[in-house]
Amino acid sequence: MVGTVEANIALMRTAFGALDRGDLEACADLVAEDFVANLPGLDEPLHGREIWKLGVQAMLAGFPDLRVSIEDIFGDGDKVAMRLRFEGTHKGPFQGVPATERRVGFTSIEIYRVADGRIAEEWVSPDMMGLMRQISS
Numbered sequence: 094m095v096g097t098v099e100a101n102i103a104l105m106r107t108a109f110g111a112l113d114r115g116d117l118e119a120c121a122d123l124v125a126e127d128f129v130a131n132l133p134g135l136d137e138p139l140h141g142r143e144i145w146k147l148g149v150q151a152m153l154a155g156f157p158d159l160r161v162s163i164e165d166i167f168g169d170g171d172k173v174a175m176r177l178r179f180e181g182t183h184k185g186p187f188q189g190v191p192a193t194e195r196r197v198g199f200t201s202i203e204i205y206r207v208a209d210g211r212i213a214e215e216w217v218s219p220d221m222m223g224l225m226r227q228i229s230s
Contacts, residue, residue: 098168101207105166105173108212112149113161121146125211133218145215152179155187156197164200171208177201179219183228190228199224 104123111119121142130139130148152159159181166175180198183190201219205212 096171096207096210098170098173100210101171101173101205102166102168104207104210104212105175105205106163109161109163109175109177115153117146117149117153120149123212125208125213128212129214131214131216133221151187154185155183155192156181157184158182171206173205173207175203175205177203187228188225190225193228195228197224197227199227 108120108123111117111123124142124145126142127140128142128145130144132139156179159179162178162180164176164178166173168174178198178200180196183193183195183197185192199220200223201217203218204216206214208214
């Protein structure tokens with residue numbers, strides 16, 4: 094079943110379930126060592142599982158009670174597309190903004206490539222402007 098669209102969707106549900114429970118290590122175990130992160134605003138992709146971990150750790154430092162829910166998910170070939178909803182409380186510094194204790198919510202559209210049963214690459218488009226507006230105003 095590895096490599097089927099159904100298996101790839103199941104992998105993403107498992108990964109985001111672990112992330113939602115705060116089990117960073119279980120989620121990281123599903124990310125390929127040579128993971129590629131394609132992030133808005135960067136000219137070149139970032140590489141490695143540690144890059145993925147650093148991004149998640151930065152989010153959790155700012156929003157330690159961060160919850161993620163999958164609003165839509167579908168796949169085609171080795172790709173899985175997701176529409177996600179993130180919610181949490183701004184309890185730590187994030188992007189240079191000190192903690193405000195405000196509850197926030199934002200969405201992200203994300204596409205993942207799966208290879209050999211692991212999350213190999215991502216293209217993410219979070220509503221960072223909406224998030225920053227909530228913690229900066």
